[in-house]
Amino acid sequence: MGNRGRAGRVRMILADVDGTLTDGSVTPLPEGEELKSYNTKDGLGVMIAQLAGLKVGLITGKSSKALEGRAGRLNIDELYQGVIDKRPAFDEILSRHGLSADEVAFIGDDLNDLPLLSACGLSAAPADAVDAVRRSVHLVCRRRGGEGAFRELVDFIIGAQKKWDLVRSRFGELFERKI
Numbered sequence: 001m002g003n004r005g006r007a008g009r010v011r012m013i014l015a016d017v018d019g020t021l022t023d024g025s026v027t028p029l030p031e032g033e034e035l036k037s038y039n040t041k042d043g044l045g046v047m048i049a050q051l052a053g054l055k056v057g058l059i060t061g062k063s064s065k066a067l068e069g070r071a072g073r074l075n076i077d078e079l080y081q082g083v084i085d086k087r088p089a090f091d092e093i094l095s096r097h098g099l100s101a102d103e104v105a106f107i108g109d110d111l112n113d114l115p116l117l118s119a120c121g122l123s124a125a126p127a128d129a130v131d132a133v134r135r136s137v138h139l140v141c142r143r144r145g146g147e148g149a150f151r152e153l154v155d156f157i158i159g160a161q162k163k164w165d166l167v168r169s170r171f172g173e174l175f176e177r178k179i
């Protein structure tokens with residue numbers, strides 16, 4: 001099966017955070033929090049996926065209040081923070097949403113993502129993921145982590161599912177939400 005076929009079955013998109021939604025850089029702050037930058041194209045990607053009826057979740061080894069806030073504002077369906085072994089979180093999410101692994105896409109950039117990348121139906125990596133990850137995924141994005149790689153995956157799935165008309169017809173709903 002080709003990637004468009006794999007994307008056609010997807011009902012939920014899961015993503016790693018550091019190095020995938022961010023460029024991987026971290027600035028420690030005196031209070032203990034860390035400063036990171038997210039890309040608004042990825043944020044809109046979350047909303048586009050939701051307009052198309054897809055669910056979105058984040059699974060990250062780190063933990064931050066800032067991410068909790070952003071995930072809340074974006075109405076992210078699942079947020080797992082501080083998860084070193086991501087597979088149990090993945091299995092929990094599948095069972096809670098009644099999904100099979102084939103119906104989930106996952107994007108990640110580093111070795112701790114490999115178990116999920118090999119388990120999910122459509123696996124993807126930012127252009128600057130580590131070599132072992134880029135070699136093992138179905139789809140290597142043209143964009144790097146934090147520069148719209150997640151959005152590229154969303155766009156690919158929406159295209160494969162022929163849902164752009166649906167997304168455009170519902171686009172006005174975004175402006176009614178406080179984001």
Ligand SMILES: [Mg+2]
Nearest residue numbers: 016018019109
């Ligand atoms: Mg990462």
